[in-house]
Amino acid sequence: MTDKRVLLIIGGGISAYKSLLLIRLLAKRNIKTQAILTKAGREFVTELSVGSLTGEKVFTDLFSLSDEAEMGHIELSRSADLVVVVPATADLMAKAANGLANDLASTTLLATDKRVMYVPAMNVRMWEHPAVKRNVQTLRNDGALFVDPEEGEMACGEFGFGRMAEPETIADKIETALKDVTTLDGLKGGGLAGKHVLITAGPTREPIDPVRYLSNCSSGKQGYAIAKACAALGAKVSLVSGPVCLDAPTGIETINIESAREMLDACESNLPCDVFISVAAVADWRPTKMVTTKIKKNGDAIAPLALEENPDILKTICVHKKRPALVVGFAAETNDVIAHAQAKLVKKSCDWIVANDVSGDVMGGDNNTMIVISKNDVDTWPTLTKTQCAQRLAEKIAHHFLEN
Numbered sequence: 467m468t469d470k471r472v473l474l475i476i477g478g479g480i481s482a483y484k485s486l487l488l489i490r491l492l493a494k495r496n497i498k499t500q501a502i503l504t505k506a507g508r509e510f511v512t513e514l515s516v517g518s519l520t521g522e523k524v525f526t527d528l529f530s531l532s533d534e535a536e537m538g539h540i541e542l543s544r545s546a547d548l549v550v551v552v553p554a555t556a557d558l559m560a561k562a563a564n565g566l567a568n569d570l571a572s573t574t575l576l577a578t579d580k581r582v583m584y585v586p587a588m589n590v591r592m593w594e595h596p597a598v599k600r601n602v603q604t605l606r607n608d609g610a611l612f613v614d615p616e617e618g619e620m621a622c623g624e625f626g627f628g629r630m631a632e633p634e635t636i637a638d639k640i641e642t643a644l645k646d647v648t649t650l651d652g653l654k655g656g657g658l659a660g661k662h663v664l665i666t667a668g669p670t671r672e673p674i675d676p677v678r679y680l681s682n683c684s685s686g687k688q689g690y691a692i693a694k695a696c697a698a699l700g701a702k703v704s705l706v707s708g709p710v711c712l713d714a715p716t717g718i719e720t721i722n723i724e725s726a727r728e729m730l731d732a733c734e735s736n737l738p739c740d741v742f743i744s745v746a747a748v749a750d751w752r753p754t755k756m757v758t759t760k761i762k763k764n765g766d767a768i769a770p771l772a773l774e775e776n777p778d779i780l781k782t783i784c785v786h787k788k789r790p791a792l793v794v795g796f797a798a799e800t801n802d803v804i805a806h807a808q809a810k811l812v813k814k815s816c817d818w819i820v821a822n823d824v825s826g827d828v829m830g831g832d833n834n835t836m837i838v839i840s841k842n843d844v845d846t847w848p849t850l851t852k853t854q855c856a857q858r859l860a861e862k863i864a865h866h867f868l869e870n
């Protein structure tokens with residue numbers, strides 16, 4: 467790999483010394499580095515040692531006129547292929563998670579359009595503090611990568627998780643992340659530019675009477691994340707959403723519906739499109755008849771509640787005369803995940819099925835483990851945040867169009 471550049475943000479922690487070794491290891495792998503040294507970082511390593519190893523100017527102060535004249539913080543934040551915060555202190559992560567920008571490091575993290583990797587290092591109690599956990603989860607949800615701390619003895623004498631990963635491990639992770647960036651280079655300018663992506667998300671509600679309905683516990687998080695990830699790659703996105711507690715994503719046409727039949731109507735009226743991604747947890751049945759006045763507990767009891775099957779939106783779009791070039795279904799399974807999903811791929815006639823095991827807390831949770839199944843392939847991904855899953859899926863779709 468040549469010509470890859472990493473911007474290191476060196477925070478203030480005893481493990482800052484390991485960043486010096488990291489610079490050398492990266493150089494051996496032909497990865498160039500430039501560094502920002504925070505005020506606290508300068509208490510642990512010097513500008514001279516960092517600059518001697520990177521062979522580049524070290525940036526330190528947001529308000530330095532000469533720094534801004536040479537390379538402004540906006541330009542600096544975009545100059546590399548990857549930004550790595552090493553060590554990532556609790557303070558730096560708290561600032562980044564909350565969008566604070568009061569020095570060069572935090573401003574750069576807010577201004578960058580590149581992936582950011584955090585390499586945390588701190589005392590075990592700090593690492594386990596709910597505030598730190600919250601900030602780490604927020605950053606993960608925003609798509610950041612992490613090289614998690616290891617268990618061991620710390621400089622403060624305590625033992626546990628919090629010790630920064632070793633430079634070799636960090637260098638390996640950086641190399642892998644840069645390979646992803648390299649693949650993404652083919653997607654520059656938006657790998658889905660010019661494509662119209664139609665996505666369903668969330669649950670549907672099937673009315674029983676004016677105040678009651680049948681539904682499920684889908685949060686819509688995964689569908690919304692996929693909509694945002696496709697839009698970030700330049701697609702025109704139409705999101706058909708059931709009732710969820712999420713804000714409508716900016717720049718994405720969101721059509722709010724309640725029932726499965728309304729969802730189907732909204733999908734059909736958004737054809738033609740290039741990609742249909744059916745993430746919604748559509749209610750399988752609806753009450754045969756909606757009672758127009760509130761059913762009373764006494765007297766007009768409705769047992770048994772007569773149900774009929776809802777239209778299968780995914781199947782309908784798959785056999786539609788305006789069938790999109792790529793149709794992606796989802797299969798939430800609790801057992802024999804791959805076998806059930808493969809059967810669903812055939813039954814629904816879609817191109818890909820994303821299988822996920824929902825026996826844990828996937829529904830409503832922030833993480834997902836996806837297996838993307840096509841006729842000839844089973845692509846198993848590690849457990850990632852829903853944001854990361856969405857980005858990976860959007861990238862896979864973009865590659866599909868590049869190759870076909």
Ligand code: C5P
Pocket residue numbers: 666726744745746747748749750776777778779780781794795796797798810
């Ligand atoms: O049949 P099952 O509900 O397991 O299939 C899941 C897939 O089918 C999901 O992609 C879901 O969005 C879609 N689906 C649909 N209409 C239905 C039921 C499921 O589009 N009525």
